Amino acid sequence: MRWTVLSSDVLIFFPAVLYFVLVYRSMRFGMGQNSDVAWHIAMILLNPCLILIDHGHFQYNCISLGLTIAAIAAALSQKDLVASVLYCLALNHKQMSAYFAPAFFGYLLGKCLRKKNPLLEVTKLGLMVIGTFAVVWWPYLQSKDAALAVLSRLAPFERGIYEDYVANFWCTSSVLVKWKKLYSTQSLRIFSLAATLITCLPSMVQQILAPSSKGFLYALLNTSFSFYLFSFQVHEKSILLPLLPLTLLALEESRSILWLTHFAMFSMFPLLHRDKLVLAYMALYALFILVYFAPCGPSGRCHGTKTLDNTQKTKRSVDFITSITFHPLLMGFLGLCSLILHVIYLTMHPPNKYPFLFEAVIMLICFSQFVLFTFYFNSKQWMLSKHLTSKDKQKKLI
Amino acid sequence: MMEMQESPQTPLVMAQLSWFFGIATIVKLLLIPSYHSTDLEVHRHWLAITHSLPLSQWYTDETSEWTLDYPPFFAYLERFLSMFAHLIDPQIVHLHHGLNYKANSAIYFQRMSVIVSDLFLLYGVYRSTLALASLKRNLIWLLVIWSPGLLIVDHLHFQYNGFLFGWLLLSLSFLAQGRDVMGGFLFAVLLCFKHLFAVAAPVYFVYLLRHYCRGGLVRGFARLSVMGAIVVAVFAAAYGPFVYHGQIQQVIRRMFPFGRGLCHAYWAPNFWVFYIMLDKGIAFLLRKFGFNIPAPVASFTGGLVGDASPFAILPRVTPLTTFIMVLLALSPCLFRTWKDPRPRLIVRSVAYAYTCGFLFGWHVHEKASLHFSIPLAIVAVESLEDAKHYFLLSIVSCYSLFPLLYEAQEYPIKVLLLLLHTILMWFSFSAQYSGSLRGDKKGGEKQGFEVGWVTKSYLIGVVVVEIWGQFLHPYLFGDKLPFVPLMLISMYCAIGILYSWIWQLKSILISS
Numbered sequence: 065m066r067w068t069v070l071s072s073d074v075l076i077f078f079p080a081v082l083y084f085v086l087v088y089r090s091m092r093f094g095m096g097q098n099s100d101v102a103w104h105i106a107m108i109l110l111n112p113c114l115i116l117i118d119h120g121h122f123q124y125n126c127i128s129l130g131l132t133i134a135a136i137a138a139a140l141s142q143k144d145l146v147a148s149v150l151y152c153l154a155l156n157h158k159q160m161s162a163y164f165a166p167a168f169f170g171y172l173l174g175k176c177l178r179k180k181n182p183l184l185e186v187t188k189l190g191l192m193v194i195g196t197f198a199v200v201w202w203p204y205l206q207s208k209d210a211a212l213a214v215l216s217r218l219a220p221f222e223r224g225i226y227e228d229y230v231a232n233f234w235c236t237s238s239v240l241v242k243w244k245k246l247y248s249t250q251s252l253r254i255f256s257l258a259a260t261l262i263t264c265l266p267s268m269v270q271q272i273l274a275p276s277s278k279g280f281l282y283a284l285l286n287t288s289f290s291f292y293l294f295s296f297q298v299h300e301k302s303i304l305l306p307l308l309p310l311t312l313l314a315l316e317e318s319r320s321i322l323w324l325t326h327f328a329m330f331s332m333f334p335l336l337h338r339d340k341l342v343l344a345y346m347a348l349y350a351l352f353i354l355v356y357f358a359p360c361g362p363s364g365r366c367h368g369t370k371t372l373d374n375t376q377k378t379k380r381s382v383d384f385i386t387s388i389t390f391h392p393l394l395m396g397f398l399g400l401c402s403l404i405l406h407v408i409y410l411t412m413h414p415p416n417k418y419p420f421l422f423e424a425v426i427m428l429i430c431f432s433q434f435v436l437f438t439f440y441f442n443s444k445q446w447m448l449s450k451h452l453t454s455k456d457k458q459k460k461l462i
Numbered sequence: 463m464m465e466m467q468e469s470p471q472t473p474l475v476m477a478q479l480s481w482f483f484g485i486a487t488i489v490k491l492l493l494i495p496s497y498h499s500t501d502l503e504v505h506r507h508w509l510a511i512t513h514s515l516p517l518s519q520w521y522t523d524e525t526s527e528w529t530l531d532y533p534p535f536f537a538y539l540e541r542f543l544s545m546f547a548h549l550i551d552p553q554i555v556h557l558h559h560g561l562n563y564k565a566n567s568a569i570y571f572q573r574m575s576v577i578v579s580d581l582f583l584l585y586g587v588y589r590s591t592l593a594l595a596s597l598k599r600n601l602i603w604l605l606v607i608w609s610p611g612l613l614i615v616d617h618l619h620f621q622y623n624g625f626l627f628g629w630l631l632l633s634l635s636f637l638a639q640g641r642d643v644m645g646g647f648l649f650a651v652l653l654c655f656k657h658l659f660a661v662a663a664p665v666y667f668v669y670l671l672r673h674y675c676r677g678g679l680v681r682g683f684a685r686l687s688v689m690g691a692i693v694v695a696v697f698a699a700a701y702g703p704f705v706y707h708g709q710i711q712q713v714i715r716r717m718f719p720f721g722r723g724l725c726h727a728y729w730a731p732n733f734w735v736f737y738i739m740l741d742k743g744i745a746f747l748l749r750k751f752g753f754n755i756p757a758p759v760a761s762f763t764g765g766l767v768g769d770a771s772p773f774a775i776l777p778r779v780t781p782l783t784t785f786i787m788v789l790l791a792l793s794p795c796l797f798r799t800w801k802d803p804r805p806r807l808i809v810r811s812v813a814y815a816y817t818c819g820f821l822f823g824w825h826v827h828e829k830a831s832l833h834f835s836i837p838l839a840i841v842a843v844e845s846l847e848d849a850k851h852y853f854l855l856s857i858v859s860c861y862s863l864f865p866l867l868y869e870a871q872e873y874p875i876k877v878l879l880l881l882l883h884t885i886l887m888w889f890s891f892s893a894q895y896s897g898s899l900r901g902d903k904k905g906g907e908k909q910g911f912e913v914g915w916v917t918k919s920y921l922i923g924v925v926v927v928e929i930w931g932q933f934l935h936p937y938l939f940g941d942k943l944p945f946v947p948l949m950l951i952s953m954y955c956a957i958g959i960l961y962s963w964i965w966q967l968k969s970i971l972i973s974s
Contacts, residue, residue, distance in 0.1 A: 070874075347491040354484045359477070 069118055069126070077130035081108050084137040084312065091140065091277055092315075100315060106355045107314040107321065112348035113328050117301050120341045125301075128158035129308055135168070136284065136312065140277050144172055148189050152196035159218050163291040163305045167283035170268035174275030229423040230300050231331045231430035232293045233259070239424065256296040263290035263438075267445055274449040278316070282445035284309035289438045293431075300335050303328045306434075319390060322356055324437060330402050331430040333409065334423050342410070389440045401429060475588075475599075482603045483584050487577055490617045494573045497869050501620045504528040505540070506554060506568055512537055513544035513555040518707045521716050525557055531716050534700040535654040536622075543575055576616055582628030583607070590635040590840050598843040601890050605839035605852070606631075608886070610879035611860045612836065615829050618875075619866050623829070626656050627836050630812075634837060637808045642674035643692065650693045654700035657717055658830070661788065661819030662812045668796050669811070673803035723825060724779050728948055730828040731862045731955035732821045737776065739953065745774040784824040791818040791963075795970055807973060813837040814966045821963055828866070828952070831859040831959065838966075846911065849891045851965050854917055857884055858958035861924055865948055873932075920958065927954050 085105050118126050131154035139147035151168055154161040176185035204210045229235060234243055234256065243252060267286035271279055288306040292298055307328050314321050329349055336345050388394075405426060414421045507528045511520055520537055521530055530537055547554040551567035554560055560568075587606045591599045606612075616624050629652040637645035649666055652659050670689055675682040704713050729735050773779070795814050799807070816834040820826055835856055842852035860880050867876050891911040913921075931947030939946075 343494060344492060347488045350484070350491075351488045354481060354488070357481075359481055 065122070066119065069122065069124060072124060073118065073126040073130075077126040077133075078109070080130040080134040080137070081105060084108075084133050084140075087137045087141045088312070103355075103358060104314055106358075108311045110348075110352060110355055111307065111311050112325065112345075112352045113304055113307055113332060115348055116329075116332070116336060116341060116344060117304060120336070120344055121301070121339055123301070125158070125304055128154045128161050129304070131157065132161055132164060132308070133312070136280070136309075139168070139171065139280065144175065144185075145188065145192050148172065148192045149196050152193055153200070156197070156200045160302060160305060163288040163295075163302070164284050164309075165287075166264045166268045167271065167280065167287040170271030170283060171275050171280040174272040177272070178275070228300065229334065229420060229427045230298050231303075231427045231434060232295070232298050233431070234294070235298075236427055236431040239428075253296055256294055259294040260291055263294055266442060270445055270449050276448065279445055279448050281309055281313050282441055282448065285313065285441050286438065286445060289434065289441070293434060293438065300332050303331055320437065320440075322353075323395065324433070325352060326399075326402065327430045327433045330406075330426060333406065333426065337409065386440065389436055398429065398433070405429070478600070479584065479588055479603065482600075482607045483580075486580075486607050486613075489613065490573075490577050490580075493613070493617050493875070494570060496618055496875070497867060497872050498569070498618065498620045499866070500528075502569065502572055503562060505572060505620070505622075506560065506563065508537070508540045509544040509547050510555045510557050510560045512541040513548060514557040517703055518709065521704070521709055521713045526561060529716055531719060533654045533657050533717060534704065534713070535651065536656060539655070546575075547571055572620070573617070576620070576622060576624065579622055579625035580616070580628075583612075583624040583631070584628070586628035586631030586635065587840075590631050590638070592635075594843075597894060601843050601894060602839055604886060604890060605842060605856070606836060608883070609832075609836065609839070609856075609860075610876075610883045611832050611856070611863055613879060614860070614863050614867065614876060615832060618872065619829075621829070623832060626652065626659070627832070629655065630659065630837065631840065634809050634812060634840070637669070638805050640805050642670055643689065646670050646674070646689055647692050647696065650696040654696060659833070661823070661833075662815040664789070664792060664796055665799060665808075665811045665815045668799045669803050669808060672800055673805070724784075726825060726827050728828065728865050729952040730820070730826040730830065731858075731952045731959050732823070732826055733956070733960070734779070734822075735949075735952050735956045737779070738773075741773045741776045744776070748775070781824045784822055787822040788818050791822055794967060798970055807970065809837050809841050810966065810970055810973075813841075814963075814970055817959070817963050817966055821959065828862050831862060835859045843894065846895050847969070849895065849911060850913055850917070851962065851969075853887055853891065853913065854920070854958065855962045856887065857921065857924065858955050858962070861928075862951065862955035862959075864928075865951060923954065927951060 082105070085101055085108070088104070089101055114125065114129070117123055131150050135147045135150035135154060138144075138150060147168075151161070151164070155165070172189060173186070176182050176189065179185050198205070201211070201214075204214050234252075238244070247255070264287040267283045267290075271283045285306060288309065292302050292306050295302075307325065310317065310321055310324055326349075329345065333345065336342065405422065409422050409426070418424075507526050508530055511523055511525075511530060515523055523529070544555045547568075550571050551565070553563060553565070554568045554571065584607065587603060591602050594602070612624060612627075615621055629648055633645045633648035633652060636642075636648065646666065649659075649662075653663070671686070674689060675685040677685075701710060701713070704710050724734055725738070729738070792815055795811050795818075799811055813834040816830070816837070820830050820834065823830075838852055838855065842848050857880065860883065864876055867873075888911075895911040927950055931951060935943075935947050
């Protein structure tokens, strides 16, 4: 069984990553060195969360994530139809890929609107999407019952709005507001749908108004984060989905990736502890740190971030949010807290009155960081559009 | 991949070295839960013996079949480790309750002790490569610290070779710098850790005699006595307590169990493989011609080890025969060292000595191929020819270790380790030698790192042998003739190692 995950990883995920990194490299117009490409590939492939979940906990995320990466790469290299087909395949493999749907929708729609004949482009895309769905769902479209059975299994609403201790909004705020007791599942569904849509609206709108390659990547990040934070029945493993576009942006967001990978791993720590994967957790985390600080990679070579981050720091609002997000004291304090919590979780038993105290604390810390970074990335995406409106007219993404 | 810095600043060097070691350590940590051989239980039992029994009973104890068969310094090391083991879990070092103790505490403790003892290897490599340019230094670190053979033997099969090789490399580094006393002292210490390293003792002896003890009769003699006194002191520190208890004979008997037979259960890829095949071949032919050849009592293909003569036709091989053959094979190198003892050649000579010991020795284990492939890594970057030779040798010696890991779950690990190592070596050597020969316009000179068609076909043959052993043989023959794939592997690797032996001899004899 392990061989099937491994082979699907190698056959689908690896080539997709290679494709993406090559497209991304051509996008950067020769900035950076060859070793940056290698470092970037290592960052994506050696993502400890993905390795632990797919090969430790055992899942097949690599297939849908690989197809998504291929779709992103195709979209970035202007092959919109291919991108939509690949994304539909990813969607049909795992419905969690719908986390990225608004971003794809926004970006592709934005690009269509700027072309000469928008309606034709939209129709072409729509036909590809419907066609792909038809091909994949063919066996189940024979009868209405079969189709409905599949749909109801895909979205198990009976399970409730949250399970275990996930670092998302509903679970964290349930410490104060007991959602499950106050409202019925029906109304909670509507709440979560509304909250998710509202929070991913800004980035979707930005892409429709001003589509750009970098903005697309940020949009993916933002929509998946908003889905993770506000969606219905989110699992800890879903942190993989926001983490994916972050690794794709590794060269731009070198500080964020280190920090957020730490918290993503931390949020999954109770799950991995139950699976007896603590040794693998520590080893892979250490490997990630070592590769991040590799002597030949960007972090080992240059100590400042001026060549890596975009040059939008001139805007005061971004400055403010950046200074809060990356405040040294705050980061130091949180780092120390997470270290202590790791040790406490492994060695001590929680008090009988609150058997899930440690999980709750971990969840709180991770949630705070995720929310902070959602604001940070959203603001970065909006700053991008303001920076690029003039350049956009020259580049003309047709 | 490598940066060009001509003046190594020590903090930067240490940082890079730690990076290499960190990556290797992570791989070793991930390998903790994997297969381990009975050697884990052997070492655990030695922890128990040294902790629970007084010194006088260390070499006479019979509680378990795994008796102490390493020299006393190793026993002292086990004693040292057993103090920590006792703190972590007292049952590990209990003489009787700890037998076959498989709890996580024991496994993790022992695996971590090997990982920590690899710091000695790190120091040895660091010292050996201090004076080199950055690119060459990184290459050697890659070859030694990330050596797949060492990973397989030490961290999967479980042994303490990294620790021992650290001492060997330290000793060689001192000799290469001309500091003979330290080199000799460290080698004496190493001999008291594992006596298998004594195969290189003739080389050390001749080299030190000629290089250190020179400058006239009086000075030479004075130096000889100094060196002798140091060696005697080291041996006294090791064996002294046992001489005091009158047990020295028992210790020697335990350390040299010659009743084990010419070949191990799995044949190491050495010269005797061909001798055995020749014997079987001749017996087969003679039987066809009608001669009555009795089948030998203890057959090699039975996989047993024993003392009776296992040969049908050819004369029996005794430990004395192998000893003489090793000395004979070593003699050209000894003559060369006698005539011209140079620090530059010492690493090669010692590696050559271990090669001879491997090829012609008694009851050689295939793990012993590490004894010459690790020191040769230090000199693998000196020239293009060295690099090409090392490329082949390292692949062959790692492949010959594959039968040590016979469980299915380790299969992808060992294959991937070897593949990664090959790819890394290829790219590193190509980067090292890409521009070096561009100025040379002699006719027919090879530019850059390439391997000839002979090497290429040999390496393809390795893949073929592996496919045969792993897939075709079970498919075609099922469970019959189970020794054939192993025989094939050891024969095929023996060819490669024979080639390496001849190449090393040539390079020592013709070096200017």
